Amino acid sequence: MTHRFAAVGAVRDGLDSVQYLADEGIAGVVYLADRLAKPVLVEGPAGTGKTQLAKSVAEMCGARLIRLQCYEGIDESKALYEWNYKKQLLRIQTESQTWDDVSDDIFAEEFLLTRPLLEAIRATEPVVLLIDEVDRVEVETEALLLEILSDYQVSIPELGTVEATQIPLVFLTSNNTRELSEALKRRCLYLYIDYPDIDREREIVLTKVPDIAESLADEVARIVRSVRQLELKKPPSVSETLDWARTLVLLGIEHVDAEVAAETVHTLLKYRSDIERALKEFSTDEARRPGLPR
């Protein structure tokens, strides 16, 4: 089997070229996913680019992205495949044949409606499969995924087993609202995408927000880091950082002071109590935090 990437560095450069700044860990895991032919389970706080990673990898490889958005109550007919019941009915009604012919006939490929998972397996062109927010499905439904994740195949009782023509790259994302089962985790490589460190965040702002001055990007990254250190209900995510940076650029602001911060902070923080706390912390002189070096 040929591999998609030559080295970890190649992955990172490739992701760079589609404007996704990967750190060592992210690039390394994507590379391993390709080499070991294993799916990647991506966890981390909301808005740190978990879904975007899958999209960017697809873009980098020139592959089609097949996305399965999980939700509570999703089942096989939505995730794997479904028989096209209406078409089967028509088939039975239109031709008067013996029962034997019909019963063999109506469970043919023609009557199969493929859903994302089966589609990814049967695709002949390169694909990236994204199973989004996998923590939303119930524990029992997780079992649906196991066969495809470990063996890249789907068993359909009437047709037999459909095996993958080529092994797709698979990404599962989870917001960690519940513990995923051991069985699922065991089959995956695990990647935790945390908030980026200050340098990477600055780079992200510089890449994603055109026309931003370097000094402003630096200020934005520093302020966001300080804000994240507060105990907030919802610390600002990367996408919110970007929103904020864009706002500042649109307003033609070159330098963030307390006043500007107070006026625009609502793009960064979404809870009133968080906003109040941040403003309080950053406008008083004596804002000494308890976490001073011991």
Place this chain on the structure above:
Amino acid sequence: MSVPAPPATTGGGGATTSPLLRLLGGFIAELRRSGLPVSLTEHLDAMEAVRHVPLDDREAFKFALAATLVKHHAHWRAFETVFEVYFSLRGAEYEPDGDAWADDVDPAELLDPRGDERGAGDPLSDDDLARLLFAALLRGDQAQLRAVAWRAVQRYAGMEPGRPVGGTYYLYRTLRNLGLDDLLERLLETIREQAGRPLTPLEERLERDEIESRIDQLRKDVEAEIRRRLVADRGTEAMARTLRKPLPEDVEFMHATREEMESLRKAIHPLTRKLAARLSRRRRHSSRGVLDFRRTIRQSLSYGGVPAEPRFRYKRPSKPEIMVVADISGSVAAFARFTLHLVYAISNHFSKVRSFVFIDGLDEVTNLFETSEDITEAVHRVNTSADVVWVDGHSDYGHAFGVFWERYGQSVGPKTTVLILGDARNNYHASGSWIMRELHRKARRVFWLNPEPRSYWDTGDSIMSEYSTHCDGAFEVRTLRHLERFVEKTF
């Protein structure tokens, strides 16, 4: 737990006995001893994974292992510690780089930092080192910080081979000699001077955060350096054993160190989110009840009287009223804090939550939680503003229960679930257990959560069983894991 010997590899040049695989086997065994659930499949995956990364790239190697072995973010720290111990000597950065020293430092002071062996004449005086440190912190020069850390450990830690002292002792000695305490202020002062104008509070704050993170980096560098030397001295296995720490969810409330408290505080937030999601999911799904005869008949009319579609009565989720009565005297305060935090975080599953705290007096703190949007802050305020001392500030359950019964007893009703948090160590006061009996009679359920191990109950001044006979359940809740299990089972 016994550990299977590393299985034979899948090909890989007949490397069954290669030193790397043996090392990896030991590494994984140590991970398991630290409490990480590493399965055999994952072991095999890890061995497969390291074949695909260049072994001289330490970061890549680390991430390859992490991706295959660590499937839970909370386990990352434990992994990192074990990794440092097992693979620390092999990093390229073990020796500080000669180029790391800054250009603007007088080269005459420096010579070659690697040239002098331990104990040999050190060309740098203490002041020089302090100056270097200051300059490195001011500019945030990572490489130079690492070099300073290396030098500082060599000079100040006073490490001797075979000396049976823990790493924290060396860390303490090194940091004390570097004088980190006033460093922050001095650095800020310099920055203010450089700016040539007064800094706004915002700028000041940002600079402070920046410097703090650099100092933190220095501390980590020093720690890593000490660990490296200890490993070299004592060997990996012994070192791993001394560094083994419980995972956040296994830290005991009553014996947590400051650092562990911090990790607990970080862990509680995702935990509550998870619990809330799980509880509400269960509410929605366990809802099928008995057959609803009236609606089934009504539905059957559309099928000509055939009851083709049975209808069911949906269970109404019980929304109990919760009363939390928590002992917040010294030893069990942390436990009470975490439990209160958790209860309030899932409070939308209850029709009402009232909370009371006591030591020997008792005070209601419900309004602290209701007026504050932020649970953490409310919990903090409980400690400062509740009036809980009656006589001497030693726990007196009997008196506290008496006050509770007298003032709030009438609001305990058949919908109320009472949670009592405490170690039942009554300092030999009157027990007041008749109040528990009365509570048990009036309330729907009464639970007692005790942060002490069960084997300590009824020893010394603990009168747990006197109380627990009047409870629907008494639980040992020593760790977050216990707490989580209790909440999930009960509500």
